[in-house]
Amino acid sequence: MKNLPPVAKALIALLVILLAAETLLRSVEGTLSGNVAHIVEIPELADNLNKSNKPGLLILGNSLTNDGIDASRLQSGLNMQGQADSTIEKIVPDGTTIWSWTCILRNRIYELKNKPDTVLIGFAWGQLADQSRLLPTSLGGFFCSYKDLIHITEQATMNSAQIGEFVTASTFRLFTHREAIRNKILSILIPHYMTSTQEINRRLRGTNSAASASDTTYRELSLTIEQLKSYGKDIVLMAMPIRNNPYSLDPELLNTVKNKDITLLDYRNLDFITDDLFTDEMHLTKAGSALLTARLVDDLAKIRSTPH
Structure with a gap:
């Protein structure tokens, strides 16, 4: 470690932090x-x-x-x-x-x-x-397997960005829960944030x-x-x-x-x-x-x- 360049040390430290955060999130995601x-x-x-x-x-x-x-x-x-x-x-x-x-x-x-x-x-x-x-994050992170991804692409149109989102969500809980984490933070900082967001989402769900x-x-x-x-x-x-x-x-x-x-x-x-x-x-x-x-x-x- 001592002989590693500063950039490599920083990347290793970042990886350790991300792995620790990923492990912690998996243990408390239900909250x-x-x-x-x-x-x-x-x-x-x-x-x-x-x-x-x-x-x-x-x-x-x-x-x-x-x-x-x-x-x-x-x-x-x-x-x-x-x-x-x-x-x-x-x-x-x-x-x-x-x-x-x-x-x-x-x-x-x-x-x-x-x-x-x-x-x-x-x-x-x-x-x-x-x-x-299609909601690639939810599908990949919560409900579907990699095998399902093949099936879905045979039945529906998914672009490369959606496929990448699916695979990333399947692998990393930090990515899967990014919106839930954001909502938790913003609901603390902004009064009535969740109420307003839920109402907007309800209207969009029906339309989309x-x-x-x-x-x-x-x-x-x-x-x-x-x-x-x-x-x-x-x-x-x-x-x-x-x-x-x-x-x-x-x-x-x-x-x-x-x-x-x-x-x-x-x-x-x-x-x-x-x-x-x-x-x-x-x-x-x-x-x-x-x-x-x-x-x-x-x-x-x-x-x-x-x-x-």
């Missing part, structure tokens, strides 16, 4: 935000399904589904309907779309010995389309996730349906309600649902889900969630009682 804490617990949630001797129900989606469906009410409601007791788990990370959900299925669910009997996916806008937004109806495809969804059916499992899609009902269902999605013979529950425009049951443009209050969950109980009971 960065509620969403990251939920992502960290995904392996545990999958293991709960695997260890259970009861029929499994996996709910996939994002914050719309998280706020919209109450797993405890769903469980008790199904029991009251005389349905078999189930193990219900929700995996609903913020801002996710079909690409995150299918990575979760491939890396956490398909490998289970006891796979869930039913996978319920909540969505809005174009979140099921191949053209839904909608694909043009003329060019939407559903190859990834179709592959997911086929995979789950090959295991003898059911998949149910759930179109989530949004205040003022600002989105339509793509005809190509409806064709996919029909051709693949699966169930789509259309909850976009329910009479009893009124504007006062939303906390913002998209997310239901607890009262709204209770009403929507009660409707889902009835619909799942009908689906389960219908011969396949």
Whole structure:
């Protein structure tokens, strides 16, 4: 070390600091935000399904589904309907779309010995389309493997910058959590920073996730349906309600649902889900969630009682 030039010593010191920071961050990342804490617990949630001797129900989606469906009410409601007791788990990370959900299925669910009997996916806008937004940092850092990267590039267009972002996030937690770390710092320095940022993000999510109806495809969804059916499992899609009902269902999605013979529950425009049951443009209050969950109980009971 003594004979090394100053630049080399500085680089070594920087590397040691980065490795120490990386190790520390990996040990405490669950404290960065509620969403990251939920992502960290995904392996545990999958293991709960695997260890259970009861029929499994996996709910996939994002914050719309998280706020919209109450797993405890769903469980008790199904029991009251005389349905078999189930193990219900929700995996609903913020801002996710079909690409995150299918990575979760491939890396956490398909490998289970006891796979869930039913996978319920909540969505809005174009979140099921191949053209839904790709978030390379989240995909690489949280949900997908390097093998998934090959699959995604075969199904969707990723430029070199996006691929580099995916690979970097897969390797370095400091890079993956850069926004969460920034938000933590700015929320301390700037009053109401998080509230304002969340409102902007909510508006952008709705706008950015909608694909043009003329060019939407559903190859990834179709592959997911086929995979789950090959295991003898059911998949149910759930179109989530949004205040003022600002989105339509793509005809190509409806064709996919029909051709693949699966169930789509259309909850976009329910009479009893009124504007006062939303906390913002998209997310239901607890009262709204209770009403929507009660409707889902009835619909799942009908689906389960219908011969396949």
